[in-house]
Amino acid sequence: MAVIETRDLTKRYGDTLAVDDLSIRVEEGQVFGFLGPNGSGKTTTIGMLLGILTPTSGTFSLLGGEGRRELVEARQRVGATLEQPNFYPYLTGRQNLRLVARVKGVGEEAVARSLERVGLAARAGDRFKEYSLGMKQRLALAGTLLSDPELLILDEPTNGLDPEGMREIRRLVRRLGEDGTTIFLSSHLLWEVERVCTHVAILREGRVVLESAVDELTAGAARVAVSAPDAEALEAGIDAHPAARVVDREGALLIAELEDEDPAALNRHLAERGVHVSRLEPRKKSLEDVFHETTGSSEEPGMEEVA
Amino acid sequence: MGGIALRNEISKMIRRPAAMVTVGFMLLVAGLDFGQSWWQARESAEASFALPGAWPEIITGMAQPALIFGSVLLILLVASEFSWRTARQNVIDGLSKEAWFRGKAYLVVVLAALFLLLLVGTGGAFAAAGTDSLTSGALAPDAQQLSAMGGFLLAFMGYGGLALLVSVSVRGTGASIGVWFLYVALGERLIRTGLGALGGAAADAARYLPVQAFNSLVSYLQHDPAALGRAASQAAAAGDPPPQVWEWEVLLPVTVGWAALFFAAAFVVHRRRDL
Ligand SMILES: Nc1ncnc2c1ncn2[C@@H]1O[C@H](COP(=O)(O)OP(=O)(O)OP(=O)(O)O)[C@@H](O)[C@H]1O
Numbered sequence: 001m002a003v004i005e006t007r008d009l010t011k012r013y014g015d016t017l018a019v020d021d022l023s024i025r026v027e028e029g030q031v032f033g034f035l036g037p038n039g040s041g042k043t044t045t046i047g048m049l050l051g052i053l054t055p056t057s058g059t060f061s062l063l064g065g066e067g068r069r070e071l072v073e074a075r076q077r078v079g080a081t082l083e084q085p086n087f088y089p090y091l092t093g094r095q096n097l098r099l100v101a102r103v104k105g106v107g108e109e110a111v112a113r114s115l116e117r118v119g120l121a122a123r124a125g126d127r128f129k130e131y132s133l134g135m136k137q138r139l140a141l142a143g144t145l146l147s148d149p150e151l152l153i154l155d156e157p158t159n160g161l162d163p164e165g166m167r168e169i170r171r172l173v174r175r176l177g178e179d180g181t182t183i184f185l186s187s188h189l190l191w192e193v194e195r196v197c198t199h200v201a202i203l204r205e206g207r208v209v210l211e212s213a214v215d216e217l218t219a220g221a222a223r224v225a226v227s228a229p230d231a232e233a234l235e236a237g238i239d240a241h242p243a244a245r246v247v248d249r250e251g252a253l254l255i256a257e258l259e260d261e262d263p264a265a266l267n268r269h270l271a272e273r274g275v276h277v278s279r280l281e282p283r284k285k286s287l288e289d290v291f292h293e294t295t296g297s298s299e300e301p302g303m304e305e306v307a
Numbered sequence: 308m309g310g311i312a313l314r315n316e317i318s319k320m321i322r323r324p325a326a327m328v329t330v331g332f333m334l335l336v337a338g339l340d341f342g343q344s345w346w347q348a349r350e351s352a353e354a355s356f357a358l359p360g361a362w363p364e365i366i367t368g369m370a371q372p373a374l375i376f377g378s379v380l381l382i383l384l385v386a387s388e389f390s391w392r393t394a395r396q397n398v399i400d401g402l403s404k405e406a407w408f409r410g411k412a413y414l415v416v417v418l419a420a421l422f423l424l425l426l427v428g429t430g431g432a433f434a435a436a437g438t439d440s441l442t443s444g445a446l447a448p449d450a451q452q453l454s455a456m457g458g459f460l461l462a463f464m465g466y467g468g469l470a471l472l473v474s475v476s477v478r479g480t481g482a483s484i485g486v487w488f489l490y491v492a493l494g495e496r497l498i499r500t501g502l503g504a505l506g507g508a509a510a511d512a513a514r515y516l517p518v519q520a521f522n523s524l525v526s527y528l529q530h531d532p533a534a535l536g537r538a539a540s541q542a543a544a545a546g547d548p549p550p551q552v553w554e555w556e557v558l559l560p561v562t563v564g565w566a567a568l569f570f571a572a573a574f575v576v577h578r579r580r581d582l
């Protein structure tokens with residue numbers, strides 16, 4: 001079953017086409033990364049799924065529901081965050097969660113368990129306005145986990161967290177994913193998506209430029225990192241090989257892509273030409289490589305964090 | 308879902324410092340006014356502030372401030388949800404936009420009852436202190452007083468409906484209070500003057516503007532024909548024009564209509580706009 005399916009979903013703000021004919025499909029059990037630079041339409045898309053923004057055109061279904069009433073019902077089974085965490089500043093973390101718990105139809109135990117799970121139990125009695133950004137993010141996450149949702153929609157959940165906090169969120173997402181929760185996670189961090197997601201859609205100016213399983217993307221042609229005392233001879237040697245080409249450079253290391261996935265053959269070929277390799281190691285293609293190949297740019301604005 | 312939304316509204320309100328300050332102010336203002344009446348009755352033989360004679364003053368004497376404080380409180384409770392983006396979060400958490408609105412609409416009813424209770428409570432306490440023998444007959448309000456209470460509740464729905472409409476349209480707390488106040492204090496008077504200057508049907512229509520009609524609901528003379536008669540003869544003796552009241556067959560549909568229109572418009576605006 002498609003947990004999320006959008007068909008030509010479009011949102012226009014005046015002259016800005018924030019989301020442009022977006023069609024994606026998220027299946028049950030996937031951890032789906034929704035990747036795109038700032039302003040590419042991630043939040044707008046999620047806002048439409050959650051019913052806070054009205055699409056200009058196009059349709060979508062959520063947990064199989066499509067009509068107004070069905071969507072309201074489906075959203076009860078979804079846990080979601082959107083942009084910054086929004087809570088009542090004068091209420092404590094726990095009081096805020098109790099309000100959410102009532103809407104989701106769960107009890108006090110769920111509130112306590114959720115606070116425990118995001119590591120906020122000790123500060124649950126403090127007012128929301130006194131929380132740090134990271135604590136606010138954790139509270140938002142606690143809210144999404146209250147009712148053990150079938151689908152978790154997280155809009156840049158690690159925004160504002162320290163490295164340890166980011167790691168915790170990734171661990172939590174991976175664990176929930178393994179337990180079978182479908183997760184739709186937006187991010188502008190390539191490596192974050194690569195580490196936790198099984199599937200990915202890359203968004204650019206409101207359009208999907210690529211949608212695939214992460215495995216399939218990073219599979220394909222093999223890459224090797226090679227270095228030799230004579231760098232020029234090495235490059236010439238690689239270029240002379242029928243199935244290899246230099247695709248990147250990391251200092252003295254040349255990154256070569258092999259069509260036949262046989263590093264030993266490349267080594268033999270170089271040795272025959274008198275190029276003695278001092279280092280040769282296989283490399284997995286990263287999502288970053290794919291991203292740059294797909295979008296045809298190495299300087300994607302708003303994507304500096306990937307470096 | 309509307310019931311859950313209302314429970315949440317009440318939880319949010321009773322912990323909200325600004326709400327407590329507003330209610331506190333209302334109590335203070337009503338307490339000062341009713342306290343003064345009680346004091347005057349104690350000091351002078353002519354004045355009286357005792358039950359049941361004090362009921363009209365208790366219900367309608369401070370109704371205007373109650374309508375204003377109540378509307379301001381309502382704007383605080385609705386408009387802040389947009390600046391905090393909690394209206395958005397509530398929907399993300401699974402409350403539909405419609406259920407969210409129902410929660411706020413029920414809140415208007417709750418506030419109407421609360422403010423009536425505040426008036427009856429403070430006024431009643433002072434009047435009881437000034438009453439020599441508190442019999443059940445003195446405590447029980449009669450038909451005219453019940454009618455005045457109903458009038459207050461309906462007027463509150465009208466004022467509250469307008470406050471709700473302004474809040475979901477303007478969205479900022481300060482700006483909403485400003486817009487609401489401008490209309491209530493000034494805007495409607497300007498419109499009335501403008502319509503009056505046009506003459507004919509427009510001048511007739513000026514009679515039916517909302518705030519003016521709501522205010523008539525909390526005029527005691529509107530509810531008590533005997534009191535109206537006394538006021539009319541006093542006016543005649545003094546050579547003044549007789550006091551004007553509405554026909555109920557006109558006032559009721561006009562005020563119910565305005566209140567319903569404000570709620571409906573607020574609902575439509577809220578439903579159509581992105582959060
Ligand atoms: N309320 C709005 N009014 C006008 N334009 C808007 C509005 N909200 C978003 N946009 C525009 O829509 C586009 C997509 O914005 P969106 O917030 O969906 O991007 P995003 O992918 O979530 O970016 P980020 O990574 O910065 O969060 C942007 O060009 C933005 O300026």
Ligand SMILES: [Mg+2]
Pocket residue numbers: 042043044083155
């Ligand atoms: Mg965003």
